[in-house]
Amino acid sequence: MAVIKHESRTLRDTEDVVRVRQAVREWAIACGFSLVDQTKIVTAASELARNAVLHGGGGTVRLEALNDGARRGLRLVFEDQGPGIPDVTQALRDGYTTGGGLGLGLGGARRLVNQFDIDSRPGTGTRVVITRWK
């Protein structure tokens, strides 16, 4: 599998969340995603970008266009150096929230993509990697 193109973006405030949504949309179109697939990865990106801003105190996202033989995909790597998530299993459960939201962000984002990996430790921050294939 090859990364054919990549780009990093900063996530500081909720306006950056909108910018990331737009960037992910452009990349998803360039990857040849269907409208529904575009919408799914943009929505997942919106949830994870907001998490990084609200819970992680800001962070970054790296967009990667992938080529795996005939398959094309889009991988997004969200990283923050925030307080981390003490119990990831609990955080992935629907309805679990610390931020006053609906508690659908992490679990919902996971359902919208093909691959979802999360690495979080208290005190060191959180890294979420999602991939959607065409």
Added chain:
Amino acid sequence: MERIPILKMGDNLLVSIQVDMHDRLAMTLQDDLTARIAETRARGVLIDISALEIVDSFIGRMLGNIAAMARVLDARTVVVGMRPAVAITLVELGLSLPGVRTALNVEKGMELIGSRAAGPDGRHQA
């Protein structure tokens, strides 16, 4: 400050969201709408989201909050024009917008809002 316009038409308020909203703008809309419902004694609120390319959990929550606040103020909310791709994604995300009435387009949405006047006591028909 950036704001989404709220139009008054008879007893109803109309909102058409034409921009990709950041969270603060969504919160401002929620507050503005609630204030306008009370101020104008609106009976119906129609929100057109046909230009929205996504509805994530934050925007979903805003729509739910608006519908709940409007209900408490005796107004009915109808969200119209959701794109099919947005609807598919929303359900997979786990959001079914409980308490939010939806219609396919503005015309059907206005019918829904108008139909409440036909209720036996002219008040809110659940």
